[in-house]
Amino acid sequence: MDDLASIERRASRIRLLLMDCDGVLTDGRLWLTEDGDEQKSFNTHDGLGLSLLHRVGLRSGIITGRSSKAVARRAAELGVEFVPQGNENKIAAFEEVLRTAGMDDNEVAFIGDDLPDIPLMRRSELAVAVADAVEQTRAAAHYVTKAKGGCGAVREVVEIILKSQGRWHEVMDQYLRTGKR
Numbered sequence: 215m216d217d218l219a220s221i222e223r224r225a226s227r228i229r230l231l232l233m234d235c236d237g238v239l240t241d242g243r244l245w246l247t248e249d250g251d252e253q254k255s256f257n258t259h260d261g262l263g264l265s266l267l268h269r270v271g272l273r274s275g276i277i278t279g280r281s282s283k284a285v286a287r288r289a290a291e292l293g294v295e296f297v298p299q300g301n302e303n304k305i306a307a308f309e310e311v312l313r314t315a316g317m318d319d320n321e322v323a324f325i326g327d328d329l330p331d332i333p334l335m336r337r338s339e340l341a342v343a344v345a346d347a348v349e350q351t352r353a354a355a356h357y358v359t360k361a362k363g364g365c366g367a368v369r370e371v372v373e374i375i376l377k378s379q380g381r382w383h384e385v386m387d388q389y390l391r392t393g394k395r
Contacts, residue, residue: 215351216356216357220250220356221284221340221356221357221374221378222374222377222378223378224300224323224339224340225323225340225374225375225377225378225379226379227320227321227323227339227340228272228321228323228339228340228375228378229272229273229317229321229322230272230273230274230275230312230317230321230322230323230324230376231264231267231272231274231275231322231325231371231372231375232265232275232277232280232291232296232308232311232322232323232324232325232334232338233274233275233276233277233324233325233326233333233368234275234276234277234325234326234327234328234330235254235276235280235282235285235314236254236278236280237304237325237326237328237346237347237363237364238325238326238342238344238363238364238367238368239254239256239257239276239288239363239364239368240254240255240256240364241255241362241363241364241365241372242327242363242364243255251282251283251284252280252282252284252286253284254282254285254288255341255364256288256295256364257364257365257366257368257369259366259369260364260366260367260368260369261288261291261292263296263366263368263369263370263371263372263373264292264293264353264368264370265292265293265377266372266376266385267372267376268293269385269388269389270291270376270379270384270385271293272297272375273296273315274290274292274293274294274295275294275295275296275297275298275311275315276289276294276296276297276298276299276394277298277301277304277307277308277311277334277391278294278298278299278300278301279301279302279304279330280299280300281299281300282299283343284293285299286299287364294332296311296314296315298311303336304330304331304333304334305333305334308324308334308337312377313329317336319338319339320339321323321339322337322338322339322340323338323339323340323341323342323371323375324337324338324340324341324342324343325342325343325344325359325367325368325371326342326343326344326347326351326355327343327344327346327347327348327351327363327385328347328348328351329348329350329351331343331351332350332354335351335354335355336354340356340375341354341355341356341357342356342357342358342359342371343355343357343359344358344359344362344363344367345358345359345360345362345363345367346362346363346381347363351380357371357374359371362381
């Protein structure tokens with residue numbers, strides 16, 4: 215794990231926040247329904263965090279190995295721009311998102327929780343693991359959140375990025391004036 219000054223330096227360059235879904239935006243539990251879909255539980259603090267990120271013109275995406283209507287719906291509700299689902303090869307999905315976004319690895323933060331996320335973290339300017347990530351993922355991170363996956367970890371990272379870029383007060387003033395997500 216890097217020191218605070220290094221994390222802030224890395225966060226100041228971020229233009230795209232990418233993340234895994236299960237274990238990052240959710241607590242990792244899945245409820246399988248009889249019709250073959252699944253249900254997930256998302257934290258509203260993470261949702262507001264992503265809305266604040268988008269408010270200042272930064273972009274976001276979810277790269278997940280599973281496919282779920284719940285993920286597509288939540289991503290649409292939050293304005294998450296990139297949502298490649300069902301990717302056994304997350305590196306290929308990562309590269310495609312960067313190509314589509316017109317960005318380089320040094321403009322990306324990635325938040326993960328488990329082994330399939332490590333290669334993407336290694337490619338990212340800011341590699342983040344949630345507090346309850348597996349040991350190997352935490353070891354690969356520049357920063358480990360205080361919050362567990364599905365419990366505000368994404369919001370925590372958004373705040374670090376916005377504060378490091380000197381945008382936090384601007385977005386707070388704007389939000390508190392309008393009250394709009």
